[in-house]
Amino acid sequence: MSTLSPTSIPLSQPVPIPLGEVLPWAIFAGLILVLAVYFVGAEEGALSIFSGMYVHEFVHDGRHLLGFPCH
Template identity: 60%
Template sequence: MTTPQTKSRARAVDLSAAKAVAWLSLTAFFALLVLYFVGIDQGATSVFGDNMYVHEFVHDARHLLGFPCH
C-alpha cells in the first residue's frame, strides 16, 4: 500500500530593497576589511601597532594575489 504524497512548495525568497541594501553593505564592508588586511596592512605602518602578526598571517595570500610586501 502506498502512502499519499503531499507536494511541498518552495518558500518565496524575500527580495525587499532594504534587506538587499543591508546585505550588500555588510558584504562590501567585510570585503574592504579583508582587502585592507591582505593588501595594505604592512606591519610597520599598521593601524594596530607595530607587530607583524597580521602581516605574517596573510603573507602567502598577499603573494598569491600579487601584492608586493618585501
C-alpha cells in the same frame, strides 16, 4: 490511466526580493570585503593598525596569491 503533459504542471513563479532587505546585507558584505583587502594589502609599515608583523605574517601567502608585493 491519465498522463500529464508538461503544460498541465503548474510552474512556480520567482518571488522578488525587496531592495530594502538586500541592501543592508550588501553593505555589510562590502565592508567586510574592504576590511579583508586592507589587511591583506596594506597592513604593514606606516599604515599599520597593529604593531609588529603578526598580521603581515598571517596573510603573507594570501598577499602573494592576490599579487600584493611585500618584500
